[in-house]
Amino acid sequence: MEPILHVxxxxxxxxxxxxxxxxxxxxxxxxxxxxxxxxxxxxxGGVWNYTGAVSExxxxxxxxxxxxxxxxxxxxxxxxxxxxxxxxxxTSPIYDSLETNIPHTLMNYSDKxxxxxxxxxxxxxxxxxxxxxYASEIxxxxxxxxxxxxxxxxxxEGEKVTRxxxxxxxxxxxxxxxxxxxxxxxxxxxxxxPFIPHIPGISEFNDNxxxxxxxxxxxxxxxxxxxxxxxxxxxxxxxxxxxSQISAVAAHVIISEKEKPAAIHMETDSITYRPEISEFIxxxxxxxxxxxxxxxxxxxxxFCTGYQxxxxxxxGLNPPxxxxxxRTKYTYQQIFYFPQPTITFLTLPQRIIPFPVAEAQSAYxxxxxxxxxxxxxxxxMQAWEDGVVAEKxxxxxxxxxxxxxxxxxxxxxHEISMSAxxxxxxxxxxxxxxxxxxxxDEEARWTRQRFPMxxxxxxxxxxxxxxxxxxxxxxxxxxxxxxxxxxxKEPSTPLALSKDDSTIHVRxxxxxxxxxx
Numbered sequence: 001m002e003p004i005l006h007v008x009x010x011x012x013x014x015x016x017x018x019x020x021x022x023x024x025x026x027x028x029x030x031x032x033x034x035x036x037x038x039x040x041x042x043x044x045g046g047v048w049n050y051t052g053a054v055s056e057x058x059x060x061x062x063x064x065x066x067x068x069x070x071x072x073x074x075x076x077x078x079x080x081x082x083x084x085x086x087x088x089x090x091t092s093p094i095y096d097s098l099e100t101n102i103p104h105t106l107m108n109y110s111d112k113x114x115x116x117x118x119x120x121x122x123x124x125x126x127x128x129x130x131x132x133x134y135a136s137e138i139x140x141x142x143x144x145x146x147x148x149x150x151x152x153x154x155x156x157e158g159e160k161v162t163r164x165x166x167x168x169x170x171x172x173x174x175x176x177x178x179x180x181x182x183x184x185x186x187x188x189x190x191x192x193x194p195f196i197p198h199i200p201g202i203s204e205f206n207d208n209x210x211x212x213x214x215x216x217x218x219x220x221x222x223x224x225x226x227x228x229x230x231x232x233x234x235x236x237x238x239x240x241x242x243x244s245q246i247s248a249v250a251a252h253v254i255i256s257e258k259e260k261p262a263a264i265h266m267e268t269d270s271i272t273y274r275p276e277i278s279e280f281i282x283x284x285x286x287x288x289x290x291x292x293x294x295x296x297x298x299x300x301x302x303f304c305t306g307y308q309x310x311x312x313x314x315x316g317l318n319p320p321x322x323x324x325x326x327r328t329k330y331t332y333q334q335i336f337y338f339p340q341p342t343i344t345f346l347t348l349p350q351r352i353i354p355f356p357v358a359e360a361q362s363a364y365x366x367x368x369x370x371x372x373x374x375x376x377x378x379x380x381m382q383a384w385e386d387g388v389v390a391e392k393x394x395x396x397x398x399x400x401x402x403x404x405x406x407x408x409x410x411x412x413x414h415e416i417s418m419s420a421x422x423x424x425x426x427x428x429x430x431x432x433x434x435x436x437x438x439x440x441d442e443e444a445r446w447t448r449q450r451f452p453m454x455x456x457x458x459x460x461x462x463x464x465x466x467x468x469x470x471x472x473x474x475x476x477x478x479x480x481x482x483x484x485x486x487x488x489k490e491p492s493t494p495l496a497l498s499k500d501d502s503t504i505h506v507r508x509x510x511x512x513x514x515x516x517x
Contacts, residue, residue, distance in 0.1 A: 001377055004183075006161045007342060007369040008033040011181040012141075013148050013313070015039035016046015017131060018346035018358035019187035021109065023138045025362035026185075028435035030427045031370040036181075038168055040090055040147035044135040047191050048128045050094045053220045064206045064213050065198040069310035069325035093191055093238070096221040097245065099123045101237055101455050102353055103471065106447050109134060109355050110438040120468045121458055145171045151184060152316035153340060162340050183342040183369050186311060187358075190348065191217075193310035193325070196303045201280035208282040216304040222246045228299035231256055231287065233277065239304035247271045254295060309348070317343070327398040330385065333413075334399065335361050338381035342369070349409070351402035353448065356438040360413035363437035372420040372434070407445045414439040443478045450476060 008031075012022045015037045026035050041049055099121045100107060104114040112134050118126050135142070150167045164181045194215040196202075206213050216238040222245040230250050232243040235257045247253040253271045274295075279288040286296040308325030321328050321337055328348050330337050337343045344365050347354050367373040375381065392398050401409050414437050424432035440448070447454070457474040458465040468474060 001341075001375045003371045003374050004342065004368060005371045007182040007371075009181045010035050010183045010185060010369060011151075011164070011166050011179075012037035012185045012187055013151075014046060014187035014189060014346075015041070015044045015135070015142055015144065016048070016187065016189055017355050018189065018362075019046070019185070020044060020131065020135050020138070021355070021358040022185045022187055022346060022362040022365065023141050024111075025359070025366040025435055025437075026369070027138065027141070028429065029366050029370040029372075035141050036143050036179075037141050037187075038143050038146045038148055038166075040145070040171065042145045043132070044142065044144070045128050045131045046189055047092045047094065048124055048131055049090075049092050050124060050128070051089050051092045062194070062215075064196055065202050066194055066196040066215075066308075067198055067325075069308045069322055070193050070312045090192075091217060093217045094124050095219050095242075097123075098241070100127065101241075101451075103447065103451060103454060105471065106353055106444065106451065107355055110359055110436070117469070119466050120470060120473070121455065121465065147171055148313045149176070150315065151313050151343075153318075154180070162342060164343065183344070185344050185346060185362075185365060186314070187346040188311065190309050191307050193308045194303070195305050195308045195325070197305060199277055199280060201282065205280035205282045205285075209285055212285060212299065213301045214303070216242060216302060217307075219302060222249050225250045225300055227251050229295075229297060230254070230300045230302065231277075231295070231298055232302050232304060233257075234304035234306070236304065236306070242302060242304060243271070256289070314343075321345075324395075326396040327394070332375070332381035332384055333364070334401075334409075335364060336368075336375060336381070338375075338378060338385075341375055341381075348399050349401040349406070350396075350399045352406045352409075356410055356440075357406065360410045360417070360437045363417040363435065364413050367417055367420040367434065372423065373416070403448050404445070407440050407448055410438055410440050413437060446478050446481070447471065447476075 010026055010032055012019045012026075012035065016039070019037050019039070023035060023037050026032055039046075043049055099119070101121065103120050104118065104122050105120070108114050112130070114122060114126070114130055122130075146168050148166065148168050152165045152167075153162045154165050155162055161182075164184050165178055166181055166184075167176060167178050169176050194217050196213070196215060202213070219242055225246045226249045228250050229252045230246055231254045232239055232246065233256045235243070235255055239255070239257075243253055243255050247270050250270065254274050255271065256274050256277055258276050274289045274291070274293060276290045277287050278290045280286075281288065284296040285298045286294060287298060287301075288294050309322055309328045310325060311322055311328075314321060317337070317340075319330060319339060321330055323329065328345055330339055331345055331348060332338045332341070334348045335344050335346070337345070346361050347358050349357060364373070368375060376384070388398060392400065417437050418433060420434065422432035426432070428434040430436060454471060454474055454476055457476075458468055461468065471477065
């Protein structure tokens with residue numbers, strides 16, 4: 001494909017972790033006339049903005065079941081604050097005691113570390129403060145309290161390039177405006193639109209027993225489930241944490257999952273495992289499981305079943321990027337909407353470390369939009385996606401980049417970005433190479449491979465885990481591990497990156513100045 005040379009104005013949709021990274025890499029190109037990041041919230045941080053208790057009944061677009069992504073945005077949703085004053089609140093999945101399940105030494109941006117005195121697995125408030133500090137240098141690019149209503153492709157008469165008409169509403173004044181941008185970066189995330197599967201009887205059950213069925217997005221604290229019989233459906237990160245918290249106060253917790261989770265190493269009087277639910281029966285608040293077992297008098301059912309991909313402001317895309325909500329279609333390298341590659345997406349992949357992935361993707365996008373990198377042909381990008389579909393299917397696993405794939409992905413994007421044209425005359429740092437995206441060395445991959453064990457070791461400490469400041473406090477020391485490998489004179493087993501990691505060499509060696517990270 002020919003270089004993209006017409007992009008001078010870029011709209012970033014979202015000022016959460018991904019959107020902030022996008023601004024920094026776009027800014028670093030010293031090329032664009034205007035960069036604007038829109039966010040419907042009044043503060044940066046995206047989902048890391050805690051919203052307190054918000055009932056599903058206050059969410060007019062929440063349905064049970066919920067198997068299709070949200071429709072076109074018509075008006076901003078609002079809730080009422082605790083003081084009774086109307087306030088723009090966009091529900092976040094952050095709950096009261098949430099802390100990261102990723103060590104901050106792996107989670108952080110490449111150019112900013114977390115405070116030395118914060119816990120290794122920081123609580124959400126620390127992450128929110130971290131993001132506010134990260135955004136302090138780019139506030140002039142932010143347009144907060146502004147909701148994107150629609151993004152439409154347009155083509156002026158006589159022009160060959162597609163531009164984008166962005167319609168948005170100022171939530172403070174309710175004034176609608178329209179602007180034209182040359183390119184779009186969608187950084188609105190995918191932890192907003194809950195997924196609740198259709199199970200026989202679920203609609204009738206919900207009609208007869210409103211507020212019994214919920215989603216992890218609306219969970220806030222275990223005390224709400226004291227002395228109740230609760231079913232938690234799903235046992236990924238949120239399911240594990242929520243079921244563990246609730247079991248301490250509930251009369252009984254049943255974890256429902258297709259296969260018995262390895263994390264349930266023992267069952268007690270207060271917590272048991274059952275397979276999938278096959279039927280909801282509204283009489284006596286009853287559910288039947290696929291093994292035939294029946295449980296009645298259930299007080300609460302929490303679906304920890306994840307979220308759908310949903311970009312309701314992109315209804316003008318043809319072909320549509322979102323159909324079933326299981327994945328985002330036509331996305332080369334999980335980033336570029338290749339039918340019209342001036343629209344891009346950040347952090348679509350699942351099972352990743354989002355901050356460094358957002359950086360790596362943003363570096364690639366910024367270099368393409370500034371003309372320093374070119375994309376493959378449409379046919380090649382289509383062939384790339386076809387290959388992923390052939391390998392992973394056309395559903396929710398398309399975006400799965402579980403380790404070691406995420407490490408290979410970050411390093412691949414690093415190599416691509418560092419191959420961009422060097423333009424010192426533009427004032428780019430690092431001798432014209434520009435802002436350096438993250439690269440995961442052996443220690444980072446070693447940590448990534450072990451972080452489930454690291455998290456479990458922290459949880460085993462109970463409340464004392466909040467005093468853990470580094471991996472060594474939990475008995476994980478990369479340097480000691482390396483030395484043990486050498487002493488034993490056994491070759492260190494390479495940490496696999498991908499089936500084909502022939503393009504992942506050593507890190508591009510560049511003298512990095514203080515302003516380049």
